[in-house]
Amino acid sequence: MKHSLVAVEPNGHICSDCSVRKFSVCASLDANEVRDFEHLGRHVAFAPCETIFSEEELTSSFYNVLDGVMRLYKLLPDGRRQIVGFALPGDFLGMNISGRHNFSADAIGPVIVCQFPKAAFARFIEEKPHLLRRINELAIRELSQARDHMVLLGRRSAEEKVATFLLCWRERLILLYGPSNTVPLPMSRQDIADFLGLTIETVSRTFTKLERDRIIEIIPGGISFLDLARAEALAAA
Amino acid sequence: MKHSLVAVEPNGHICSDCSVRKFSVCASLDANEVRDFEHLGRHVAFAPCETIFSEEELTSSFYNVLDGVMRLYKLLPDGRRQIVGFALPGDFLGMNISGRHNFSADAIGPVIVCQFPKAAFARFIEEKPHLLRRINELAIRELSQARDHMVLLGRRSAEEKVATFLLCWRERLILLYGPSNTVPLPMSRQDIADFLGLTIETVSRTFTKLERDRIIEIIPGGISFLDLARAEALAAA
């Protein structure tokens, strides 16, 4: 794996133009604060499959995803993997209590992040209670999603899991890129399986079944919904 | 179900004497602030199985658990239940983005909470960034626990689930009440099953198996660890 921590724009970026500003922590900052904020972060690009940070590693930076998709996961000692989430543009990563990351993060495709040194960020936040409030808001939202995912992992069948995943993923993409019934899936079947607590074979079979039932159509790099209503019925069940 | 929202001490309590102060959100407040804080909360007692709040209900209050154990859960439309956590003294409940609770909370045994009207609490927090920071800290810790639980739900066997649960529950009780190899389990087998994504029968069988293997001993209202090392080996696996 190449280790290409390339700074794309060494502090030459303009936050006020940032494409993820309104989704991100920075949404809470006013024009003046954004100017100060610009000196804090630097854009960094990661190649597909590169690791942004690993579980148990000391936290030296926080990250704001600008472009691309990341998988966030935890490993058991014997190698079993649980993906705890996928990060999309606007997501803010790295907050923790212990000073160590409590999950790992890989780039799925090419990824660009805005990286903030932890110490400088902590100093900046010190006199910005509204930024803290924004971060808190994001944490609470994530917590709510985490609980939803617990329900999925603990109490749903394979078919329900896959249908729910496809619908939720679609919703997230709609928020970012606008409505569409075609849903790109940049992650592998293995990633989906590890997210849903299934095996790759079960995921594959379930996709095929949903296609046979004319609920989705499998297309290269994603799926397309043929019958959203029936998909939602499966997911709600 | 009786609806006994009895105010135990109608604002006659003294926060500085509070048993959960050092575990709770209030830990971040200094002596003066605590005095103001006292006027905000009121102690409320709930009988076993009473509901403190329900999912989707409008959030009118936040709650600080003072005594007892609560189950926090979500229901699927068809009645399947996933317990997303158990609340113990010191836990702070009710934060959300949407203005509605995103899970339900029942008392397991008798419970006493410190209830804060949402609006008053929001006003109080306004000029107390350290309280906000404390709340954020608790949210981030919970998020980390939620992710750990996702790994358990998605990737662990029944035996691993039960062993992990017993050990984690023991750790939490140790933090509150000091070390012991005897672990009270105030929740029912059904609660444990719904927490671990199992059925009651599987939980019962697994308890029995752990006892046959001389790892635990089942006692009325709880278990006792006979071989902590082997339990930890099962949980780590």
Add this chain to the structure above:
DNA sequence: CGGTACATTGAGAGATATCAACAGGCGTGG
């Protein structure tokens, strides 16, 4: 003492995992 709720145990079924083979796409290198 009987009843009810909870827990345990057993037998069998079913969903998902496991193991194995095969197919398709893509890049590389001849």
Add this chain to the structure above:
DNA sequence: CCACGCCTGTTGATATCTCTCAATGTACCG
């Protein structure tokens, strides 16, 4: 440009774990 190999995904056959259904046991309480 085509052939080969690799990687990912799909499909099939079988195994296994956990669930389901049913019966029994146990503790608590009126």
